[in-house]
Amino acid sequence: MKVEAKTFDSIEIEDPLDDFRPADISNFGTWIRVGIGTSGSPAADNFEILVCTPTWLDSYIEGEKDGAAWGRHMLIVSHYDVDQIKRAVERLVSRCGSDDWVSTAQKIARFAHWEFEDYAA
Template sequence: MKAILKSIDMNGLVGFDDFQPEDEKDFGVWLTVQVGPDDQDGGHLFQIFICTPNWLKKECLSLGAVWGRHMLIVCEYDRGLIVKSISKYIESCTGDDFWGGAQKISRIGAWEFEDYQP
């Protein structure tokens, strides 16, 4: 089973295609990505925090420490690079079924079913 990136959402008033940070080299933003099997409609939601080293440095200086789980760190805002990086990782996460691939994807994105126990 192959998983693919189906959509990216910013959970706000601005869509991902229209988003532009004030400073391309200093920003941090949460994205929700929908990932699903390549042969089916729909999918599961994963959240990924996209930020720059400058943003991390400011937060670290302000707070003293910053957790790094479910983050993609980019040098500057480049929508194409962000999509390509997320898609490439997702497409490498194969499994016997979608559940197996989703477990691997949850290493880079907070999965809506993370820690779910039936």
């Protein structure tokens, strides 16, 4: 099964990701939502990823009560470059194809929070 990233948007900023410019491209963090589905179909499930730089992550950890934070569903980049971010997600998604959608989505969910993760059917 071939899968693809179909849409990219932020769940924290109002501007489309293609138009967004953080005040400091080397110090930012934002959650993005990626619509991912099988190639040739308009259907997609949502996956969320925290995209941040090491500088932002360091500041975030310093602000935590005990100076520590758990990390999951993160893409750490050197600076804000929307094309680089999209390419990284697309590369990951292209490697996660499996025999069926649930298996594929579970592979992607190792890296991005799947909207149906832990969903009890």
